[in-house]
Structures are given as C-alpha cells and as structure tokens.
Amino acid sequence: MKKSNILFIAITGIGLFGFLGNTAISKDSKDAPKDSGDAVVQAQEARPAEKPKIDKQTEAHDKSDIFKASNATPLSDAFKNQPENGKISGFDFARDALNSKKPFETFEEIKSKLTKERPTVTKTQQDLLQKRYNLTPRLDPEATMTRGKPLAVGPTARLPDGLNWQKLAKMSSDEIRKKNIFPYPSLPHPQQSSGGMVFPPVQLKMFPRLERFDVEFDLPEAFLPEFPPAIFLQNRPELGDVSRGEVVSINNFYELFKDILTPVQLNGLQMLLTPLPQEDFNPTDDRKSEKPSLGVACFDCHINGHTIGQFHQSPDIRPQERRFRLDTTSLRGMFNQQIHGSKRSLRSVEDFTEFEFRTAYFNGDPIHAMKKGFPILDRIHVSHMAQLQNMLDFPPAPKLDRYGRLDNEKATDQELRGEKIFFGKGQCSTCHQPPAFLDHQMHDLKLERFLNEPGDGPIKTFTLRGIKDSPPYLHDGRLLTLEDTVEFFNLVLQLQLTDEEKSDLVAYMRQL
Numbered sequence: 001m002k003k004s005n006i007l008f009i010a011i012t013g014i015g016l017f018g019f020l021g022n023t024a025i026s027k028d029s030k031d032a033p034k035d036s037g038d039a040v041v042q043a044q045e046a047r048p049a050e051k052p053k054i055d056k057q058t059e060a061h062d063k064s065d066i067f068k069a070s071n072a073t074p075l076s077d078a079f080k081n082q083p084e085n086g087k088i089s090g091f092d093f094a095r096d097a098l099n100s101k102k103p104f105e106t107f108e109e110i111k112s113k114l115t116k117e118r119p120t121v122t123k124t125q126q127d128l129l130q131k132r133y134n135l136t137p138r139l140d141p142e143a144t145m146t147r148g149k150p151l152a153v154g155p156t157a158r159l160p161d162g163l164n165w166q167k168l169a170k171m172s173s174d175e176i177r178k179k180n181i182f183p184y185p186s187l188p189h190p191q192q193s194s195g196g197m198v199f200p201p202v203q204l205k206m207f208p209r210l211e212r213f214d215v216e217f218d219l220p221e222a223f224l225p226e227f228p229p230a231i232f233l234q235n236r237p238e239l240g241d242v243s244r245g246e247v248v249s250i251n252n253f254y255e256l257f258k259d260i261l262t263p264v265q266l267n268g269l270q271m272l273l274t275p276l277p278q279e280d281f282n283p284t285d286d287r288k289s290e291k292p293s294l295g296v297a298c299f300d301c302h303i304n305g306h307t308i309g310q311f312h313q314s315p316d317i318r319p320q321e322r323r324f325r326l327d328t329t330s331l332r333g334m335f336n337q338q339i340h341g342s343k344r345s346l347r348s349v350e351d352f353t354e355f356e357f358r359t360a361y362f363n364g365d366p367i368h369a370m371k372k373g374f375p376i377l378d379r380i381h382v383s384h385m386a387q388l389q390n391m392l393d394f395p396p397a398p399k400l401d402r403y404g405r406l407d408n409e410k411a412t413d414q415e416l417r418g419e420k421i422f423f424g425k426g427q428c429s430t431c432h433q434p435p436a437f438l439d440h441q442m443h444d445l446k447l448e449r450f451l452n453e454p455g456d457g458p459i460k461t462f463t464l465r466g467i468k469d470s471p472p473y474l475h476d477g478r479l480l481t482l483e484d485t486v487e488f489f490n491l492v493l494q495l496q497l498t499d500e501e502k503s504d505l506v507a508y509m510r511q512l
Contacts, residue, residue: 039250040275040294041209069095069104094371097286098279099194107285114194114214114288125190125218132183133157133480137222143510145469146241146395149226151510152471154481156223157183166499169490173449176491182450184488187478189325191215195313196280196288197296202227203308206247210300212280212288219309223471223480229306230469234335234393236260248304249273250297261391268388271381272298277373279363284372295373298385305331305392307470311477315364324456327477330470332463335390336436339460394465399511404434406511418508421501427493428464428505437464437512445492468510482506 065071079086091103097110129135139150159168160181168181176182189195191214199210200217202224230241231248242260246252250273257266275281275295280288282295301310307328317323363369399410406419422428431439438461448455459475473479479488486502489495497505 037251038207038209040207040297045291093367098368107287110285111213111290118214118216121191121214122216122218125188128188129218131158132185135220135223137220139222143468145226146230146466147226147228147245151468152222152481154483155487156480156484157487159183165487165490169494169496173494176450177452180452182491184474184478184484184491185451186453186456187325187476189311189313189323190218192313192323193320194280194288195320195323197278197301197310197312199300199310200224200308203303203310207300209289209291209293210281210296211290213290214288217309219472219477219480224309225307225469225471227303227308229304229308230395231304231306232332232393232395233260233391235391237393237396240396243304248299261388264384265388265391267381268384268386271377271385272302272388275300276375277369279365279368279372282372286372301328302331305389309472309477314475318364322454325476327472327475329462330466331389331392333394333436333465334392337438337463338440339442394463395469397465397512400435402435404437406508411511412507414504414507415511416508417501418504418506421497421505422508425501426489426495426497426505428489431461432464435465438462447492450491464509464512467512482509 074086076086089103091100096103096105097107100110133156135156138153140153141150143151145151155165159165163181168176168183171179190198194214196212196215197210198212198215198217199207200219200221202221204211204217228243228245228247231243233239233242236242239260242256244256246256248256248269250270253269253273254266257269261269275293275297277283277293277295281293283292287293299305301307301312303310307330310328312326312328313323314326315323366374399406399415401407406416408416411419422432431441431443433439440461442458442460444455444458446455447453456475462475467473468482471481473482473485474488479485483502483506486497486505490497490502
C-alpha cells in the first residue's frame with residue numbers, strides 16, 4: 001500500500017472514530033484540553049515511551065556523536081589521497097535545508113538563527129505597513145460580512161502631505177512614477193527569501209501546529225475575513241450557512257456533513273482536510289515549524305472553503321526575489337470558474353489539485369516535493385476533491401436578480417447609482433461580468449506605468465460575488481478595503497471618479 005494512502009487512512013480513521021462529536025473543534029470551546037483535540041496533532045505527535053531499565057554504557061552510546069555524518073569511519077584509508085578525502089564537502093540537496101548557509105547545518109542551528117531574527121523581520125514589516133497605511137481600523141456601524149463581522153472602511157493608504165485623492169487622480173502615470181507617490185505598490189512577503197505559507201493569529205490559537213518560528217502574520221484582524229467563515233452549498237441552498245459556526249476539521253467534518261453531502265463529496269472533503277507535506281510544514285529538518293509536521297491541508301488555507309487572509313508566494317515565478325505575495329483566494333463559486341491559479345491558467349479543478357500536491361504545495365517545485373514527501377493521489381481521490389470544491393457556493397445576494405443585476409424594488413438609490421457606474425464610467429464590467437462577475441480571462445494592468453517595479457504581467461480575473469467577505473483585495477492583498485480598491489482602479493484606469501461616485505460604487509459592491 002502506498003505511504004500516502006496509509007497516511008490518509010491513519011489520519012481520517014482518528015478523525016472519524018477517535019474524536020467525532022466529543023472533541024469537535026469550535027470557536028467557543030473554551031474547555032478544550034491543551035492539545036486542542038486536533039486529530040492532526042494527535043496523529044503526528046507521539047507520547048513519551050516508558051524508559052526501560054538500561055545500563056549506563058548503552059545510554060552513553062545513545063547520546064554519542066558517532067551518528068553524525070562528519071564522524072563516519074571512511075570505507076578505506078586510500079581516501080586520504082583522494083580529493084576532499086572522499087567526502088562531499090559541499091551542499092547535499094537531499095540532506096541540507098533550503099537556503100542553508102553551510103553544508104550539514106543542523107535544524108537547531110537554523111531554527112536558533114531564524115528565531116533570533118524574527119523580531120527584526122516583524123519590526124521591518126510593521127514599519128513598512130505603518131508607513132504605507134493607517135492601520136487603525138474604522139468600522140462601518142451597519143455594514144457587515146455574512147456572519148456579522150463589521151466591515152473596515154477605507155481608504156487606508158497614506159498620501160504625501162498636501163496631496164489628496166482627487167489631485168493624485170489628475171496626475172499622469174509618468175508623473176506619479178517619477179515622484180514615487182503611487183499609494184499602492186506591491187505588498188511584500190515579510191520573509192521573502194524563504195517565503196512560504198503564513199497563517200493569522202486567530203487561526204494559530206486554534207491550530208498551533210501551523211505556527212512558524214521565523215515569521216509572523218502582518219495585517220490586523222480587522223482587515224481580514226470573519227472567522228470562522230460561512231459555508232454555502234449549491235446543492236442545498238435552502239440551508240443557508242451550513243458551517244454552524246464551526247471551523248471544519250478532520251475532527252468534525254463527518255458529524256457536520258454526513259446528512260448533507262453525498263459519499264463522494266464527503267470523501268472529497270475528507271481529503272481536503274488531510275494534511276500533506278509542504279515546503280515549510282513537513283517531517284524533515286527543512287521546515288519552518290518547531291516540530292516535525294505531517295504538513296498542511298487544503299482547508300488549512302482555504303478554511304471552510306473560503307479564506308481568512310492567509311498568504312504565500314506565487315509558485316509560477318523565479319528567481320525568488322521576483323515572486324509576488326499571494327493572498328489566499330476563496331473557493332466559493334468554483335463551479336463557475338474556468339481558470340485556476342493566478343498565473344498558470346490551469347483549466348480544471350482536477351488538474352489544479354493534482355498539480356499542487358506534486359509541487360510542494362504552491363511552490364512550483366517537484367524536486368522539493370520529492371524531498372519533503374511526495375504524495376501520489378489517484379485520479380479518483382482528485383475527482384472527489386474537485387466535486388466537493390465545486391459544491392461551494394457564493395453567499396446569498398438578496399438584492400440581485402437571476403441575471404446578476406440589482407432589483408430596483410430592493411436596492412437603494414445609492415446602490416443603483418453605483419451599479420450604473422460599475423457598468424459604465426467605472427469600466428468594472430469589462431472584466432467582471434455578471435452573474436459570476438468574472439470573464440475567465442487574464443489581464444495585465446501594467447502597473448509598471450505608475451511604479452518603479454517590473455510589473456506582474458497578466459493575472460486572472462477573480463470573481464466579485466461576495467466580495468465584502470474577502471478582504472484584503474488584489475492578488476497580493478495590498479488593498480485593505482473596498483474603498484482602497486476603488487481608489488486603486490480609479491488611478492490605474494484613469495477614471496476620474498468623483499467622491500460621490502466612489503461611495504456609490506462601494507455601496508453597490510457590498511450587495512454582490
């Protein structure tokens with residue numbers, strides 16, 4: 001039996017029979033034990049074994065240095081006369097961690113170094129964010145996300161003294177670039193050289209296995225989606241939010257969905273909740289988690305089939321310094337999408353799912369995947385995962401008709417004005433066409449016109465349905481609010497929108 005299949009059976013067996021019901025994780029379970037009842041943690045952490053009575057000589061052997069590669073006895077004395085004494089003195093990819101500073105650098109050495117650097121890395125990123133944005137959240141007194149979290153109001157970007165948004169919008173792209181005053185440059189990963197997945201604190205409190213020792217999440221919670229996100233299924237629309245206020249995990253998925261999903265879809269969900277080795281979370285020394293890890297699951301990033309602002313790096317670009325930060329996108333409405341991946345334009349959910357498992361999970365690297373743990377999923381499992389992803393629906397939009405246009409009897413005057421701007425002066429519908437508000441194409445905004453940056457090239461059009469539930473915006477999360485998004489496109493598309501038109505457009509997008 002393949003190792004990957006054994007892993008799935010072990011973990012899901014624990015999830016189904018050892019922890020269902022009694023240990024289901026929820027946001028409000030204050031009495032949970034310190035191990036959090038996380039089946040993944042239970043599977044990957046062994047309990048201490050009872051120490052047998054052994055003599056001191058054996059203990060000394062157990063703790064000796066003879067196991068180090070540098071202390072291995074050469075096969076032959078003749079090696080003394082050969083280059084490098086017959087040893088590999090350079091880096092051994094299969095053994096050494098990525099970006100190691102010396103061959104045979106130990107995990108403890110790497111961890112110690114990166115842990116000491118973490119406060120500086122965090123401060124550097126926070127200084128950058130504070131310089132660019134006003135991170136003190138202003139919350140709308142009425143508008144909320146699906147489950148009630150207040151919407152943060154912008155714009156948050158800071159402008160130079162003496163400059164306002166209307167003055168900036170009248171400047172040419174050349175003038176903005178030469179003066180270096182474009183308010184929305186690319187948002188970097190706080191640890192670019194190593195990159196990798198970074199999870200927000202609200203998720204780490206629940207799943208500490210996802211914490212890294214080298215980097216912290218950087219954006220305030222007020223600018224992130226609500227936790228836990230709602231779940232809507234297109235096969236049972238009458239049920240509304242089926243999450244029941246829970247974070248779906250390997251512990252509770254069966255109890256929550258056994259009467260809602262088909263066996264095929266249920267198996268797909270099980271697979272999406274099963275962790276697999278990833279670049280930074282894996283059982284090897286080449287990792288960024290304190291303890292060896294089984295990996296991450298699809299629904300660790302796409303939590304409840306949505307997102308709470310986790311980020312990574314684009315897997316499609318090299319060298320490392322050209323890779324852009326990649327904000328986790330929602331899986332809602334996958335059944336209406338024909339392009340998957342911000343740059344790769346993969347044409348099916350099945351291809352996308354299988355490709356990521358074989359390339360170290362969003363790292364574009366099958367060589368690293370082989371080193372960290374190379375899961376081979378058969379096409380049946382992949383198709384089951386795709387089926388579940390295609391069941392995830394958008395949140396209800398009660399003011400939209402079946403064609404994706406506002407119902408005049410339900411919408412306010414401001415929202416109706418915003419719709420006219422969306423389909424007219426704002427040019428939004430050029431790419432974001434109803435009813436799913438996307439065009440299944442890739443477009444290049446040519447931001448290098450405004451910035452001293454090389455540009456990102458064509459990127460897929462993401463859906464705007466349920467957009468209020470998915471901050472921050474743009475592929476790298478540089479736009480913290482819908483107001484920031486409107487200001488960004490007002491500049492990039494040179495729309496010359498008035499303040500009233502911008503407010504109307506935001507009011508409209510909140511209804512999508």
